[in-house]
Amino acid sequence: MRREEFDVGVYVDQMALLLDLQLRDEYRDGVVANFERIKAIAQLVNSFPLPEEVEAAPVFEP
Amino acid sequence: MNDAVSIATAVREGKVTALEVTKTALAQIAARDRQLNCFTDVTIETALLDAARIDREIAQGNNPGSLAGVPFAVKNLFDIAGLTTLAGSKINAENPAASQDATAVVKLKQAGAVLVGALNMDEYAYGFVTKNSHYGATHNPHDLQRVAGGSSGGSAAAVAAGLVPLTLGSDTNGSIRVPAALCGVFGFKPTYGRLSRAGVALFSSSFDHIGSFALSVQDIATVFDVLQGEDDRDPICTKRPAELILPQLNQDISAIRIAIAGDYFTKGAEPEALAAVQKVADALDIIEYVIIPEAHRARAAAFVITASEGANLHLDKLQSRPQDFDIATRDRFLAGALIPSSWYLQAQRFRRWYSDRIREVFQNVDVILAPTTPISAPLIGQQTMILDGEEILVRPHLGLFTQPLSFIGLPVLSVPIQRQNALPLGVQLIAAPYNEALILRIAAVLEVKGIVSAAVV
Numbered sequence: 110m111r112r113e114e115f116d117v118g119v120y121v122d123q124m125a126l127l128l129d130l131q132l133r134d135e136y137r138d139g140v141v142a143n144f145e146r147i148k149a150i151a152q153l154v155n156s157f158p159l160p161e162e163v164e165a166a167p168v169f170e171p
Numbered sequence: 172m173n174d175a176v177s178i179a180t181a182v183r184e185g186k187v188t189a190l191e192v193t194k195t196a197l198a199q200i201a202a203r204d205r206q207l208n209c210f211t212d213v214t215i216e217t218a219l220l221d222a223a224r225i226d227r228e229i230a231q232g233n234n235p236g237s238l239a240g241v242p243f244a245v246k247n248l249f250d251i252a253g254l255t256t257l258a259g260s261k262i263n264a265e266n267p268a269a270s271q272d273a274t275a276v277v278k279l280k281q282a283g284a285v286l287v288g289a290l291n292m293d294e295y296a297y298g299f300v301t302k303n304s305h306y307g308a309t310h311n312p313h314d315l316q317r318v319a320g321g322s323s324g325g326s327a328a329a330v331a332a333g334l335v336p337l338t339l340g341s342d343t344n345g346s347i348r349v350p351a352a353l354c355g356v357f358g359f360k361p362t363y364g365r366l367s368r369a370g371v372a373l374f375s376s377s378f379d380h381i382g383s384f385a386l387s388v389q390d391i392a393t394v395f396d397v398l399q400g401e402d403d404r405d406p407i408c409t410k411r412p413a414e415l416i417l418p419q420l421n422q423d424i425s426a427i428r429i430a431i432a433g434d435y436f437t438k439g440a441e442p443e444a445l446a447a448v449q450k451v452a453d454a455l456d457i458i459e460y461v462i463i464p465e466a467h468r469a470r471a472a473a474f475v476i477t478a479s480e481g482a483n484l485h486l487d488k489l490q491s492r493p494q495d496f497d498i499a500t501r502d503r504f505l506a507g508a509l510i511p512s513s514w515y516l517q518a519q520r521f522r523r524w525y526s527d528r529i530r531e532v533f534q535n536v537d538v539i540l541a542p543t544t545p546i547s548a549p550l551i552g553q554q555t556m557i558l559d560g561e562e563i564l565v566r567p568h569l570g571l572f573t574q575p576l577s578f579i580g581l582p583v584l585s586v587p588i589q590r591q592n593a594l595p596l597g598v599q600l601i602a603a604p605y606n607e608a609l610i611l612r613i614a615a616v617l618e619v620k621g622i623v624s625a626a627v628v
Contacts, residue, residue: 124509129490136493136502143506147478151514153471154521165519167377168364168407169526169579171533171604 117145174387175241175336175394179283182240183229189240193222193285196242199334200287206315208307209329211247212254213288218242221285236283237393243337246323247289248296249273249381250370258372259294259322261305262488262495273370274402275339275381282397287335290325294497296341296374297481297504298322299349299569300551304497308551311354312628313594317548320350320569323384327354330384333627337385337394341371343378344473345543345573348585351384352543352597355587356625357614358384359391362409362604363580366395369404375480376407377519378473378577386625388614391584392416395607409605416608420615427609432541432601433460435467439558439571440545447588447596448542454622455613461536464528469575472518472525478507479515526579533603538613543585543597545571572599582607586614586623595626 121141125132132140173181181187197215204210228235245251248258250269257263271277276286291309293301301309301324309324311317312332319328323340327350330338340347342360351358360382373379383394399413431452437445452458482489482504489496489504496504532539549556549565556565576583581604585597600610617623 121506121509125505128486128508130505130508131490131493132505133494136505139502140505140509143502144509147475147506147510150471151475151510151518153468154475154518155514157465157468157521159517159520159524163520163524165516166523166526169529169581169604171530171606 117141117148173336175238175385175390176387178241178336179237179239182225183234185229189222189225189285190219192240193218193242193287196287196335203332203334206310207312207328207332208309209290209325209332209334210244210288211257211291211306211325214251214254214286218285218287221280225283225285236281237397238279239283241284241337242287242335243279243284243339244286244288244290244329244335245276245339246292246326246341248292248341248372249276249339251276251286251289254289256372257289259292259296259303259306260497262492269370271370274367274404275398276370278398284337290329290338292325293322294500295481295485296322296343296346297500299345299566301325301350302499302551304499310551311548313355314548316550317594318353318551320353320548322346324350326384327351327356327358330354330356330386331626331628337383337390339381339383342380342382342577343374344477344577345570347382347384348543348573348583348597348599349569351585351587352595353548355589355595356384356386357388357391357587358382358585359395360577360583361395361607362582364407364409365582365605365607366398367402367405367408369402373484375477377476377480380577380580386627388611388618389420392420392611411605414608416611419608420611422612424612424616427613428535428537429455429457429613430459430461430536430539431457432463432539434462436463436541436572439568440542441558443547443593444542444545444596448540448598450588451540451586451598451617451622454617454620457540461532461539463532463575465525466575468521469525469578470571472521473574473578475510475514475518478503479510482507522579529579537602537606537609539601541599541601542572543599544569547594547596576601580604582610584610584614586617587625589624589626
């Protein structure tokens with residue numbers, strides 16, 4: 110299967126529709142820029158291999 | 172200005188009345204807050220009534236508590252009965268008044284403290300500068316052109332300016348420690364879950380803590396002891412019994428193993444921020460370094476979780492009235508709403524992995540030193556700065572060294588370092604969960620040595 114380029118603008122517009130968020134023109138670009146930033150930052154976490162047995166725990170007990 | 176414990180002592184001994192102290196604080200606020208913009212509400216009427224009641228108790232021979240007659244104020248995300256809890260937003264200003272005080276406010280009042288008002292913050296606590304488009308920027312008392320830090324900027328600046336000796340704030344990614352450092356006062360964020368958040372507007376509940384700002388280590392310890400205890404109204408509040416710190420405060424620290432945070436915590440900062448850490452290390456004769464692994468990834472994971480949880484919390488308002496959000500938070504909240512669940516869950520699972528590594532680190536060390544902020548207070552409105560020849564965004568960078576720690580709920584005290592002809596800075600004293608006592612004992616020693624001190628300007 111061909112791997113398509115991710116288009117962040119399309120993603121933001123479509124996800125906003127799904128979540129019933131009205132992105133006005135005046136801040137749509139700001140949201141796209143912020144999502145780009147989140148995506149780059151999340152990549153740092155997503156690229157880090159975690160063993161399957163690591164489960165989330167809400168409180169750090171010593 | 173005197174610290175809270177000295178005021179309470181003077182009030183209990185009848186050297187001054189609670190009413191006089193409260194009136195002085197209210198006069199200070201009236202005279203100076205137009206410039207500083209710390210307060211969003213001043214509760215004059217109830218403050219005077221509460222102060223008079225404290226004085227009556229003393230006259231009857233009762234002890235009104237360890238904070239008798241001490242004026243205090245709280246970040247405006249704490250519920251105050253009879254006032255609308257703003258959480259820095261215009262939207263929340265339409266809410267009805269709170270019907271009861273937040274647990275922390277109740278406890279301080281029970282200890283005799285007198286509430287005088289609510290303090291400015293970044294909208295919904297999403298920021299490090301307290302530049303709020305609805306309620307204005309809070310100014311740094313050391314230089315009015317500069318930010319107070321945030322999001323608990325009003326809480327830090329009010330103490331630094333001597334308007335009140337004691338305030339409460341909240342810290343999700345650094346929102347107590349950052350403004351404490353930039354305003355040159357003590358700012359304490361105990362272990363996640365140690366203090367009740369009941370009646371406090373949440374932001375990102377995985378990381379939301381409450382804590383205090385004060386002028387002395389003794390005050391920080393006293394307030395911590397007053398605020399401890401179980402609370403059914405906060406689902407993550409600890410079931411551990413309270414561990415009173417004040418009686419331990421002057422215990423010897425020679426057996427406490429201390430090290431400087433290396434690697435990540437020595438990069439991306441102005442030399443002066445690292446010099447502040449060195450000053451503390453020298454005073455304690457510390458030369459060892461310790462590595463906190465993957466701190467940059469911890470910060471990244473904190474960023475993802477905060478954006479996702481914050482957006483989820485406010486989703487209905489983002490859907491119905493995005494134009495009423497602060498321009499400084501709106502685009503970030505909207506973008507946070509679009510995060511895939513897998514990214515959020517991966518960040519939460521990484522948090523567990525990271526806690527396990529930090530638990531190992533604390534097998535060999537008890538307290539870790541790190542800078543609080545990489546720079547001193549930037550100018551209000553400053554967007555970017557040059558660091559190591561690179562242009563970076565100022566606002567997110569302020570949390571560089573605080574985020575990887577609140578991410579796993581470690582207790583941290585930011586101690587103030589005053590510098591001649593320069594703005595103050597902070598150093599973080601970091602311990603394993605529930606080891607607040609070790610931090611405060613070291614801070615007490617540093618305070619006696621004159622290395623750390625809060626300045627009132």
